Amino acid sequence: MKKTFEIRDIDCANCALKIENEIKKIDGLKDVSIDFAKQKLYVDDQENKIDAKSLERIARKIESSVSIYDKEEIIIEKHKWTLNHYSVLLGFLMISIYLMMDTWVFMFESHIDLTLFILSYAFIGGKVIIKAFKNMSHGQVFDEHFLMMIATIGAFFIGEYIEAIAVMLFYQVGEYFQDLAVNRSRNHIKSLMDLKPTIAHQYKDENLEDVSPEDLVVDDIILVKPGEKIPVDGVIISGQTTLDESSITGESTPIQKTEKDEVLSGALNINGLITVLVKKPYRDSTVYKIIEFVEQNSNKKAKTEQFITRFAKYYTPIIVVIAGLLAFLVPYFMTFFNQSLYTTEFPIYLERALIFLVISCPCALVLSVPLSYYAGIGKASRQGILVKSGSDLEQFSKIEHFVFDKTGTLTKGDFVVAKVFAENKDHILKLAAHAESNSNHPIALSILRAYQGEIDSKSLSDFEEVFGKGIKVIYDDKRLLVGNDRLLLDENILFDKSLDTHTVIYVAYDNKYIGYIILEDELKISSKETISYLLKNNKKVSMVTGDKISIAHDIAQRLGITNVYAEQLPDDKRNVIETLKKKDKTAFIGDGVNDAPVLMTSDLGISMGALGSDLAVEASDAVIMNDEPELLIHAIDTSALTRKVVIQNIILAAGTKFIVLILGALGFANMWLAIFADVGISLIAVIHAMSILKTKKLS
CATH class of the missing domain: 3.40.1110.10 (Calcium-transporting ATPase, cytoplasmic domain N)
Structure with a gap:
């Protein structure tokens, strides 16, 4: 049984990865996945034995502040300042006043200096230190809080008090802005994908009552006011209006609707007052199916995400081991090279090792990659293309051979x-x-x-x-x-x-x-344009149909398709796809009515305008909401753009960390630069991931 939970208060994407690995250890659970960007936890609970509180207890072994809720629970989001924020501010004011007085007023005694440094450090880094000890008690040694604590305390021991406090301060400030950026990114994407109507005005005994869309049944009569979303699928029985269906079908042009016209749930009523007869309950309506499609199928990670997950698992321990060697072993060899004492070399290389520890958390990679795919899926949904997962979005730009059904797809x-x-x-x-x-x-x-x-x-x-x-x-x-x-x-x-x-x-x-x-x-209007685009971009295109050969070849000739399979039954179509898959990555595009076996056989199954067919939705990897093939072009473009941003973020994050690691080992980098390579790059990567939503076209 597939379950979705809401997960909150995870400190970083790397922590989410650790929680995910811990939950995977539970017997009877399959396909465990945490989407840090969406704040969702997906599990396949085959024995139906797990609940939110059980998962929360396991998650808190890794991250003590984590909360997990059932999908239906109402969660009050908290974005106000916490005790930690005020504590950091107090520490900052304390060290700032001390430095100003020490510089311009009078010199403090050395023991007062140290006391003020320790107090400032405790106020600024208190949360980090407490979390580090809590996580250590659960066996989580390679945790970013622990590593930051060791790095800054190490700086204290070598007499770099101001640098230790400043590094902790900038780490906290960087984390704050990173959280702010991630939350704004989440809210922006959610607003783009937020289709669910919140209220319906139902006629009861000639009076209007506000009810939830879930409470409506077939043949109820509702009133929809200008500026409101259609709550359920129905038919207009009085009034006329203009509807914006862009969030449902991707069609940007407003559509005129009058009596006897069908209306889709989730469409925005622009300017008219209309009375609607309910034709489908909420759970059978278009908007519910869209939300379920996205929510229930988004836990399949793209190959790039899977690579980053595996990379993060080994990156931190390797860097920590190198830091240990740099701190304790390299000074030993340097005594022979420089003919110096170990006590002379050790502080130098300990500081360099501490820089390694600061850079050892792979958050920039673990955070920005899934957020990029999340943004790509959000962008596609606004274009009228529902994509099940980051893995399926990635496939669009990798497909080498596109196979189209004829009737209902190209015609x-x-x-x-x-x-x-x-x-x-x-x-x-x-x-x-x-x-x-x-x-x-x-x-x-x-x-x-x-x-x-x-x-x-x-x-x-x-x-x-x-x-x-x-x-x-x-x-x-x-x-x-x-x-x-x-x-x-x-x-x-x-x-x-x-x-x-x-x-x-x-x-x-x-x-x-x-x-x-x-x-x-x-x-269809855009069929020829779509086929031309694919051929121009060196993609193979075929058409498979149950129609007789003469008709199939006539349609193919008009579209510029040279490879045609005619008079094919559903099983024959599946055999065609299996044969083509052996040579190229193959996508099948059909109307979803009787193509479920073929959709499931292909590397990427795309159904067009098939949201009304449960079987087609289940079998498809993506659904094009309207009947025009041109949306396939937008899907490919969005996929390519997302991959481009993902690769750029990987190069940016990994490249910066690698360069700073080398500079740190050679003594050319300080902890401030190390903080930038960690938190600063994470922030830049998040902002770049969000550029997917604003980019209109891939250049």
């Missing part, structure tokens, strides 16, 4: 009358429309749309639909046949067979062949 799936071949074109269209008037087949509906005249149902009798062939009916006391060539052959009607590659509907009236109608499946 609208709605037939249109393209040509009519007959002596009297209006008459044959009228006959065909009357014959098809009792059918709900897509071909019948397209002919009726083309006719647009009145249907005289009294003149029709003996209606018979022949499966796979067409319609037999009596019209004005004469036999009327409308269907494919097999229908006319069965009825022994002589006719000239059309060589057209599209769908051909033949018409015979009063036992005589009178002509035929050509139907075409209309291309």
Whole structure:
């Protein structure tokens, strides 16, 4: 059973990683993952035995301040100053006043100096020291609090009092601004993805009552005011308005809605007062499915995240070991090289080792990488593309071969009358429309749309639909046949067979062949643009369809696709994908109606406009909310941008730390620079990760 918990008050991304590893040790739990950016804990509790409090007890072995809540609990976020903030401020004021008086007023006694230094250090670094000891009691030695405590206390022992206090102060200030940046980043992304309506105005006995959207049932009547979100899916029964559906479908142009028009939950009512008849309860509505899609499937880490997780596991211990060697072993060898005493060399290399300890926490990497993917997923959702996880977002830009279903994906799936071949074109269209008037087949509906005249149902009798062939009916006391060539052959009607590659509907009236109608499946507006973009970017493109070869090749030719698989059943499509996967990373894009096996087989399964199909959502790695393929271009672009930012952050963080480590070992770096390489770079990496949301296009 998959469960999602809210987790709060984790000090850093590296601490989240340690908590995650500790929870993984529990028997019966699978797929444990903590998303530091979203403040969520995901577990697959197969025995349904774990709860929030049990997890909290385990987490507090690593981080004593952590709180874990059930997903449904209301959490009051605290962003006010804490006792630690006031303590740091007091320590800062104390050391500042001391330094000013010591410089300009009078010199203090040395023992007073030391007392003031210790008090200032205790006030500024009190929280860090307390956490260090608590974590040590739980066996967490390689903890950033412990390492910072050792580094600064070490500086005290070698007489660098001011530097020790300043390093702790700047560490605390850096942590404060880093937390501030992360919280603002979280809130910004949440606001972009916050689709859930909070209130509904329900009519009860002609009175309006404010209720939760979860309390609405089918056939309830609600009022939606300007500036409010549609709470559930429904139909307008009075009023007219303009809706902003950009958060649902990615369509930026506002849409006019009036009576009898359907409205989607989560859409913003811009300017009209409308009364809506509820058609779906909240849990079946569009907005709930979007939220569930994102919430329940976002714990699959990208390969880059997995690499950083493995890297962080070994980075800190290795740096600490090197620091130990630098402090105790290198001075021994330097005594031979410089012909000096060990006591002379030891303080020099101890200070350099302390710089190593300050840089030993990999927070900049562990924090910025998942936050970048989180921002990328947020950006994609605003474009109308729901992506299950960072791993799936990463895949978009790595796919080498895109395989499209035809009907409903590249074409609208709605037939249109393209040509009519007959002596009297209006008459044959009228006959065909009357014959098809009792059918709900897509071909019948397209002919009726083309006719647009009145249907005289009294003149029709003996209606018979022949499966796979067409319609037999009596019209004005004469036999009327409308269907494919097999229908006319069965009825022994002589006719000239059309060589057209599209769908051909033949018409015979009063036992005589009178002509035929050509139907075409209309291309979607952005299909050609999407295919051109992929081919231009050296991607392989194929089309797979259940349609006959002639129709498939006609559509492919119009789109510029050369690789076509026609007359394919669902199992045949799956076999095609399995074959293509052996050569290239392959994505399948379908309408999700009957493509679930194929979506699951591909490296990346993308369904279009399929949020109404639970099976398609479960099988898909991503869902394009509207029916236009062009959103695939945006998804690829966002994926590439996210990867670019992730790589830049890795180079920035790892490169800076590596350079400062070398400078520290050679004696060219001080602790202030080390603090910048730790907290300062983390802050820069977080800000850079958030640039994903603001960048419109990858250059």
